[in-house]
Amino acid sequence: MVNITSISTASLPQLGPLMALLLMLAGCSSSTSIQLDTNFPPVLAEPRPISAAIVFEARFSNYSAEPNQYTSMAIGNAQVELFKNAFTGLFDPVEFVSAEEEIQGQPSLVIRPSVWEVQMSTPSENYLNVFEVWIKYNLEIKTADGEVLTTWFMPTYGKTPESSMGSKSAAIEKATITAIRDAGAKLHLDFYQIPALKNWLARDPQPYRQVTADAPGGVN
Amino acid sequence: MKPIMQCANLLVIPLWLLVLLAGCGATTTIDQYRPSEQPIVITEGERIVLLGRRDAADYETDLAYIDCVSEKIQTAGIDVVDGQVFMDAIYPWFEPRTAPKGLVHLRQLLQQPQIRQQIDRQGLRYLVWLDGSTESQDTTGSISCAVGPGVGGCFGFAKWDKLSTYEAVVWDLHSLQEQGRLRVDSEGSSYLIGVVAPIPLLTPVKSDACNGMGNQLKSFFSTQ
Numbered sequence: 001m002v003n004i005t006s007i008s009t010a011s012l013p014q015l016g017p018l019m020a021l022l023l024m025l026a027g028c029s030s031s032t033s034i035q036l037d038t039n040f041p042p043v044l045a046e047p048r049p050i051s052a053a054i055v056f057e058a059r060f061s062n063y064s065a066e067p068n069q070y071t072s073m074a075i076g077n078a079q080v081e082l083f084k085n086a087f088t089g090l091f092d093p094v095e096f097v098s099a100e101e102e103i104q105g106q107p108s109l110v111i112r113p114s115v116w117e118v119q120m121s122t123p124s125e126n127y128l129n130v131f132e133v134w135i136k137y138n139l140e141i142k143t144a145d146g147e148v149l150t151t152w153f154m155p156t157y158g159k160t161p162e163s164s165m166g167s168k169s170a171a172i173e174k175a176t177i178t179a180i181r182d183a184g185a186k187l188h189l190d191f192y193q194i195p196a197l198k199n200w201l202a203r204d205p206q207p208y209r210q211v212t213a214d215a216p217g218g219v220n
Numbered sequence: 221m222k223p224i225m226q227c228a229n230l231l232v233i234p235l236w237l238l239v240l241l242a243g244c245g246a247t248t249t250i251d252q253y254r255p256s257e258q259p260i261v262i263t264e265g266e267r268i269v270l271l272g273r274r275d276a277a278d279y280e281t282d283l284a285y286i287d288c289v290s291e292k293i294q295t296a297g298i299d300v301v302d303g304q305v306f307m308d309a310i311y312p313w314f315e316p317r318t319a320p321k322g323l324v325h326l327r328q329l330l331q332q333p334q335i336r337q338q339i340d341r342q343g344l345r346y347l348v349w350l351d352g353s354t355e356s357q358d359t360t361g362s363i364s365c366a367v368g369p370g371v372g373g374c375f376g377f378a379k380w381d382k383l384s385t386y387e388a389v390v391w392d393l394h395s396l397q398e399q400g401r402l403r404v405d406s407e408g409s410s411y412l413i414g415v416v417a418p419i420p421l422l423t424p425v426k427s428d429a430c431n432g433m434g435n436q437l438k439s440f441f442s443t444q
Contacts, residue, residue, distance in 0.1 A: 041308035185312035
């Protein structure tokens, strides 16, 4: 045990190399904290005339992932913004609320996204020159009368090359942004291909009740 | 005879350095395919965009290389749209998951009126895909550094080879045809010599690949 009070000011210069070594060792632990507040572009797509309410619960909009003990990623704000843009390109009209009780209209669908898991891989782990991020989402899709059509598992992926970023945190941030953007791409490719949703659309003409027959986009 | 030997001994070090420096030049090979010898004419208001392929599992075409090639092309007076601006304007259709891998998919994508309109609004005529990476290979030698009280230094020799391989494919967004294909391979060796201080002798392999690609792509196009 070192008695700190016994160190005289004259000996401080001698502690310089020790302090430098300690600082270097502290740098080796390499903890990374990311706060994502990125803006995402609107989607370029014609929404279908289906009314929907999207429920962003607090644990989703404040979500912070800890894929390992050295990394934390606060992605709540970013994923809410991306999902708002993506769902605006899928449904018309669409309403965003933070709890089901707050829904104002009579949407045909109620969708509640949640994060199931976030994983990350660094070049020292994957032996590739890329940082990788996986975000696994679950989308609970319900009808207006509360019937759960499906809980759709939606994994997204982003990577960024090690060499193009100045630091580890910048590389992980870029990979995370790519993974969140991938959610928009995945939604627009596959959402209307979900078997349970396709069956529901085929059997139930109600989804179109809130829009006029000549609404833009029409029913595809 | 003795003075001649001394003179030869004195020349050994500069000669050795010259040989090393000569080794620092990269060898660049360019292959190209074009359906026509005539340059592609870019008229007033037409623009091009360069995008990096990002769908390979183990690498991504890095932004620094794309920016470098883009700057080379712009020196010919060609209006180049920023890749990120384009991808945002057309989101989510050019993300790694959704970007067209071939002309068949591009044609399907451009059947969507809102995507076609967005491309026309930006004045985009040509899309250039860049795909490739720079890899280090065959590292040999070793260098050791040590620090003691009042003294320190590095001793040894290390050598590594670098290989840059990049391919460019030019798509015409009006005719929806491929207008050319270009491949650049650039390789060279870099050295690190430890003589008290470490002396790096680096070969600019990626920079040479960028110069080769940029200059050759410039010759693809002519502006009116």
